[in-house]
Amino acid sequence: MSRYSKRMEHIRASEIREILKLTQRPGLISFAGGLPAPELFPVKELIEINEEVLKNHSNQALQYGLTEGYGPLRKAIAKRMEKVHVKTHGENILVISGSQQGLDFTAKIFLDKDDVVLCESPTYLGAINAFKAYEPKFVEVETDEDGMVMEDLEKKLKENKNIKLIYVIPDFQNPSGITWSINRRKKLVELANKYDVVIVEDSPYGELRFEGEILPAVMHYDTQDRVIFLGTFSKTLCPGMRIGWVAASKEILNKYILVKQGADLQSSTITQMEIARFMEEYDYDGHIEKIKEVYGKRRDLMMDTIKKEFPEGIKYNYPEGGLFTWIELPEYIDTRKLALKALEENVAFIPGGSFYPNGGHENAFRLNFSNMEEDRIVEGIKRLGKVLKEELHQ
Amino acid sequence: MSRYSKRMEHIRASEIREILKLTQRPGLISFAGGLPAPELFPVKELIEINEEVLKNHSNQALQYGLTEGYGPLRKAIAKRMEKVHVKTHGENILVISGSQQGLDFTAKIFLDKDDVVLCESPTYLGAINAFKAYEPKFVEVETDEDGMVMEDLEKKLKENKNIKLIYVIPDFQNPSGITWSINRRKKLVELANKYDVVIVEDSPYGELRFEGEILPAVMHYDTQDRVIFLGTFSKTLCPGMRIGWVAASKEILNKYILVKQGADLQSSTITQMEIARFMEEYDYDGHIEKIKEVYGKRRDLMMDTIKKEFPEGIKYNYPEGGLFTWIELPEYIDTRKLALKALEENVAFIPGGSFYPNGGHENAFRLNFSNMEEDRIVEGIKRLGKVLKEELHQ
Structure with missing residues (x-):
């Protein structure tokens, strides 16, 4: 053995x-x-913020906090999601240590051995690695310059048993750089509804659009609380602080909170307080x-x-x-x-x-x-x- | 389903x-x-350190770093372990986000469904929760004021199949407050050798002894690279920063590094740099x-x-x-x-x-x-x- x-x-x-x-x-x-x-x-802003937080709130900032995350940060994140056309609330947000942690938790929460994950082809390497620890089968869905090809997605939804997740990166995909069209986003939600599968929308870059308008997140089209959204500050602020988030229905988010508790209790209190202040008091836009x-x-x-x-x-x-x-x-x-x-x-x-x-x-x-x-x-x-x-x- | x-x-x-x-x-x-x-x-020290790190090293501090952790912190931790009579090196240390994360990783690395964990009775609630996600069986070993009762430990080592881990908190145990005697520590290692089981030594408080001498960690008595040591800064510095460590043989540590990669890539770069400086340049003792x-x-x-x-x-x-x-x-x-x-x-x-x-x-x-x-x-x-x-x- x-x-x-x-x-x-x-x-x-x-x-x-x-x-x-x-x-x-x-x-x-x-x-x-x-x-x-x-x-x-x-850098200059973070030095200021750190000093202010430690001078005035060290008892809280350096202490244990709630697993769910620092309240004002959860609120600020919920509000920020309006940028990708999602209406949500602080109670629907769990703060995690980078969106990579959200991938690990997602697999832990949904996947038994040999369950199926439908993913784009190609898809994000870090997700493959995180998911593999839970021994699923990956079924790659044909993907063109507008996202997953919906005929192939439906074919694979029909063909496979024990499909638990459809994992997608709809904006400026890693690695391919492609962005899903609005039609494909809508159709994805329709098919997920029809076949009763959860969608994981991994969106580290959604706000980093160099031309045109930011597209509504897949979550925007969700009518049945089946989209889980993973966000991060790694690309819009910095990766070294390791803060990201999960947005989901309260029922699903509660599972993430339970898993977070066992996995590392909570993300850094002080870092959460710092990012909240950066969002609230500085020019994040x-x-x-x-x-x-x-x-x-x-x-x-x-x-x-x-x-x-x-x-x-x-x-x-x-x-x-x-x-x-x-x-x-x-x-x-x-x-x-x-x-x-x-x-x-x-x-x-x-x-x-x-x-x-x-x-x-x-x-x-x-x-x-x-x-x-x-x-x-x-x-x-x-x-x-x-x-x-x-x-x-x- | x-x-x-x-x-x-x-x-x-x-x-x-x-x-x-x-x-x-x-x-x-x-x-x-x-x-x-x-x-x-x-607080005062952390304000100074944060400013110094951000003023002079922001490119590194706010960027992605290696999964293994920040080199100087790994070295400083290895050196610090001399306090509990353990000789080790930076390459044997993985920086993690609090020792709770080490518990989750331990279960992920070692436990299949129905594998057995031998633990003290009572034992740390956070470990129970972290392990439970991997569906093991817990076998509680009779525990008195000197640690696990060795006769009962050997009985349970004989009686049970698929024993993967012996989980212990030998110093000022959570929740009981007891401390293992030196004899029990030695005997624990002997029995683990005899029955070829890995020992997980969870040691969040080892240095916080109010009277008498700090006892050698169980790892001190390890002759076969079978003890995994979990440490943390939560009780000696602050919990809000979420930094802990795993110390283990290179073979075993390599598994932890792989799992860390999938779980959250790495712990906060800037926090690691700050703690390294606190240990090196301030009066940590x-x-x-x-x-x-x-x-x-x-x-x-x-x-x-x-x-x-x-x-x-x-x-x-x-x-x-x-x-x-x-x-x-x-x-x-x-x-x-x-x-x-x-x-x-x-x-x-x-x-x-x-x-x-x-x-x-x-x-x-x-x-x-x-x-x-x-x-x-x-x-x-x-x-x-x-x-x-x-x-x-x-």
Whole structure:
């Protein structure tokens, strides 16, 4: 008998976290991580806030608090969700330690061994890893530039038993950069209602739209309390503080609260108080505008340089927001090998195969454009273009 | 088919967390939570440290970091473990979000459904709740004032199949306040070796000894890399920051790192940097001395007042450190009902039944002495004495 549980056989190191270790090497141009631009972190504001919170509220800020989260933060988050057209209340929000924790909790709450998760193809690597610990089956649903293909979704809803979750990232998807159309969002809710399945809407980037209007979240179309929304401050404020949230009906949220209690009691009290104050007393809107401006320029520059420097025979998408774009190469290219060649040129990206829970698709890769400054984006894409030209039969 | 996973049937709200909600009511004298004294939080130092970290290292502090934790903190923790006579290294330390997270991870890594956990009787409620999500069987081992009774431990090691873990809190146990003798610690390791079982040593209070010498951790006696040590800053610094650690062999620690990756990627970067600086550059020893002095006085005052004010026919232990003492009443008393009567007098405690995974033992309760100031301890114990005198047939 193994000393470990059976579930441990399914848990592998995330390729992203392993590559991130490499990217700490100096001089590397990294398009690998999903790292925000550190020069945009609101440092001066956080120093002020921390001092105010500790000077006036240390007894509360450094003490245990409620599992549900700090009341004013829950309220501020509920109000903020109006930006994605969701009407909700503080009591429907649980504060968690980054939305990754929400993925782990979701699996814990819903998945028994061999239950089915329907997901986009490709889908977020971190979700695959979090879910795998609970030994589900992943069924990938065909996904195009408007989201899951609804005919294929319905086919798979019909074909499979024990479907517990439909997991989607509707805005500026990680890794593909695509955004679901409004029609697909509506239809997704209709099908979930018809087949009585819970939808998990993972939305780390929803507010980071560089052009056009923010689209209503899938949760906006929910009529039967079946959408669970995962949000985070990692991309709009900073990831180092590890604060995110779950929004759900009270019945479902209560399950998350129970699981949170056993998992780590609560998220950091002081950090919650700080973020609440940042949202209430500082210019959070203005801060996000600044991020969008900088990332929008970086996106433009990356896409323009790709157009100029990458060889023919390559497909890529044009993300309207978020942090990533996605490159598809001819099928004979293995991007795991390509990644090693790119590293020789001091450029990093994440090979696409990791984003398919059932494997395959080694001919794509993900590029991040938020973390590198403009000249390094140009230089990095040029170097990648050179590597690609060597590898592709022209 | 339920929409939720089967494990959710086992997860209940923690009585402690529910009672903690009540204790926010003004004027209540609470011996319920395991809350440290907020007036001892090193507020001035944390303001200085936060400013220094954000002014000079914001790019790192607010960004994603490695799952394993912040290197200098891992080193400082490893060094600190010399206090409990454990020699280890930074690479053997994983930083987690409070030791509660270590309990959840432990269960995830080791327990399949119906696997057996041997534990003290009573044992920590938070561990019971964390473990229950993974559907194990709890086998309680007879426990006296020196720790688990070794004859009973060996009996249960022989009798049960699929024993995966022996879970112990050897110092100032929660809830009983007892401390394991050195002989029992040695014998525990011997038996674990003989029956090839992993030991989880949960040690949130090891350094908070008010008299005599700190005893070597169980891990000190480990010769086969089978002890996993869970530590925390919640009681020696503050709980609101949510930082703890796992110390283990590299093979075992690697499992924890994998699980941490899926569960929440990493603990707060900035908080880790702050605690590392507090340990390296401030008087952490002096800070702990101050805590010990204050808690030692509160313990004395509580025990003296209990002696004076509680009726005959009650057993209680004398904790040499930590945060709790434990009161045993005649068997005809139900302390869940007693707790309601005490609340009418504005005094709160945790009924003992919650600390027995297999139920029973409703005639005991836990008292915390760290959180209330001296006059309120005296007043609260007097009120409790009055309630007890009314309830006990004298």
